Structure formats: C-alpha cells, structure tokens
Amino acid sequence: xxxxxxxxxxxxxxxxxxxxxxxxxxxxxKLYTVGWxxxxxxxxxxxxxxxxxxGTANYGTSVKDRFTVSRHNANNTVALEMNRLNPEDxxxxxxxxxxxxxxxxxxxQGTPVTVxx
Numbered sequence: 001x002x003x004x005x006x007x008x009x010x011x012x013x014x015x016x017x018x019x020x021x022x023x024x025x026x027x028x029x030k031l032y033t034v035g036w037x038x039x040x041x042x043x044x045x046x047x048x049x050x051x052x053x054x055g056t057a058n059y060g061t062s063v064k065d066r067f068t069v070s071r072h073n074a075n076n077t078v079a080l081e082m083n084r085l086n087p088e089d090x091x092x093x094x095x096x097x098x099x100x101x102x103x104x105x106x107x108x109q110g111t112p113v114t115v116x117x
Contacts, residue, residue, distance in 0.1 A: 002027040002106040004095040009111030012085055016115075020080040022095035022108055033098045034078040035069050038091035039110075048080065050096065062088070085115045 008020040024034065035050030035058075047060040049069035057069055068081040078095065095108035 002032070002097050004097060004106055004108035006093065006095045006108045006111040009093060009113045011114045011116065013117050014086055014115055016085050017081070017083045018085060018113060019082070020093055020095075020111060020113075022078045024076045024078070024095075024097060027097070027099075027106075029073055029076045031100055033100055034071055035096050036078075036080045036093055037096050038089075038093045038113075040091045045094065046091075048093065050098075051078065053100070082113075085113075087115045089113065090115050 003025045004022055006020060006022045008018065012018045030053045033050050033052045036048040037045045038048050039045040048063055049057060049059040049067055051057045051069045051071050059067065066084045069078065071078045082089065090113060092110040092112050094110045097106045
C-alpha cells in the first residue's frame with residue numbers, strides 16, 4: 001500500500017508561480033509512474049502531468065509548456081512546478097502513483113491551489 005502526501009498548495013496571483021511536492025511511502029518507488037491530477041468541484045479529475053521511472057513525461061494540453069513534473073527517486077518525491085498561473089488553474093491537485101506492472105493506482109488527499117488577485 002502506497003501513501004502519498006502533498007504539500008505546497010495555496011493562494012497565488014495570476015501570472016505567478018507555485019511548487020507542489022509529494023512524498024511517497026510504502027512501496028518500491030521505482031516501479032511506479034507518478035505525477036499529478038487536478039479536479040474542480042463538479043467536474044471530472046483531469047491529467048496535469050505524469051513521469052515514468054525512465055523520465056518520460058506526459059502532460060495535459062492545458063498545462064503543457066507552463067507546468068513541469070519531476071521526480072526524485074532518492075527521496076521518493078515528485079514535484080510540480082507551475083508557472084504563468086491563471087484562474088482556470090484553480091483546483092484541488094492530487095498526487096498520483098500507478099504501479100507499472102499491476103496498474104494499481106494510488107491517490108493523495110489533495111492540496112488546494114487558488115489563482116486569484
């Protein structure tokens with residue numbers, strides 16, 4: 001069982017930047033693709049970005065070229081750098097892990113990000 005704990009959410013002004021971090025425990029980290037999804041109340045969860053153990057990254061179209069996902073296997077973390085934020089990026093951001101063999105998925109509890117002036 002993998003546990004994921006996010007940190008770094010909060011309020012930021014439009015055009016600003018924010019960094020989220022997620023710490024994973026309870027599994028062999030290198031066997032997982034990890035990353036981030038986000039969800040607005042009343043809407044379905046949306047891909048932000050994921051990264052495999054080999055470093056292959058995959059991004060949602062609305063965040064590509066603004067957000068960067070990175071992983072650090074030495075300390076079992078995955079980070080999300082968010083730049084040029086706009087109000088449409090306001091959501092709860094969830095850390096995500098998927099086992100590369102079994103495809104079992106795990107989620108963090110979510111951290112809210114609000115982009116507003």
